Amino acid sequence: MEITTRSLWTLVHGMGFGALYLLAVSGAIVALYQRYPINAPSQSEQRSDRFLGIYLSIMAALAWLTVLTGTYIIYPWYRATPPAGTAVLTAFPRSLLLANPATKQWHLIGMEWKEHVAWLVPIVVTATAAVAIRYARDLKHHPQLRSALLGFTAVSLFAAGIAGFFGAMLDKNAPVDGGQTIQLVKGE
Amino acid sequence: MSGQTNTVSEISAVLPDGSGAAAILSAGIGSFAVAVFAIAADKSAFVKNLFVFYKPTGALSGETTVAILLWLAVWAILDLRWRKKTVSLRPINSITLGLLVLSLLLTFPPIGDLF
DSSP: OOEHHHHHHHHHIIIIIIIIHHHHHHHHHHHHHOOOOSOOOOOOHHHHHHHHHHHHHHHHHHHHHHHHHHIIIIIHHHHHOOOTOOOOOOOHHHHHHTTTTTTIIIIIIIIIIHHHHTTTEEEEEEEEHHHHHHHHHGGGGGGGHHHHHHHHHHHHHHHHHHHHHHHHHHHHSSSOSSSSSESSSSSO | HHHHHHHHHHHTTTOOOHHHHHHHHHHHHHHHHHHHHHHHHHHHHHHHHHTTBBBBBBHHHHHHHHHHHHHHHHHHHHHHHTTOOOHHHHHHHHHHHHHHHHHHHHSSHHHHOOO
């Protein structure tokens, strides 16, 4: 059982940071929706405020790690230009997709949208985490702020969903592969 | 009596919403900047070359770096100005929602290509 370094990085980017982010979003939406009734804060609620701040900060870190690994580690492998006369394009996913009319839209729509829309996620979730930490229980006095945070989290789910969907489909049609081979389990 | 004291101290401890408004509006502006810079780089070879900060990633490196720097700068400026103020959040939320929807639409290539 083997895996190449490039495949490993796509796994870390998509199935690691990206999928974890998507899993975390639903929890954040429920937590933000259910919070902040008007009453005096109990000790457990204060702990819960701290937990939400930490939770959203981890989500922000995951979002940044996802876009940074995607943009600066995987994307260069994806968009590498093949040397003139290259007949087999499997090591050049973008060129491979563009060479076939049946797959070129995966790049022209899928990757072109994914590579930009994904950057909305760390922006909105970082703002969400910052506001949740700064206001904590005080958010109960600012229903408009709470609505904005819920909206931000929903937008981040949509944008991350687009990026995740196209990431999976692109990898299915033209996987980023190559580099050193890592042997996970030795064959018998 | 103690209930009254609690209510008064709670009200006096309420943070102004200016800081939150700054974070929200600046995030909308930063997101919109990602979309605008993507379209600008797509339409102009000159802009595209300007945005190539890291060659292996191409113009995407500059588009996103400049958008992030712009977002952080706007956030810092608005936070300094609004931190101690109570601002009207409803129009700020509406503007931000509009910017986010536009960002989602403009980054979608068939729509971005209309410009």
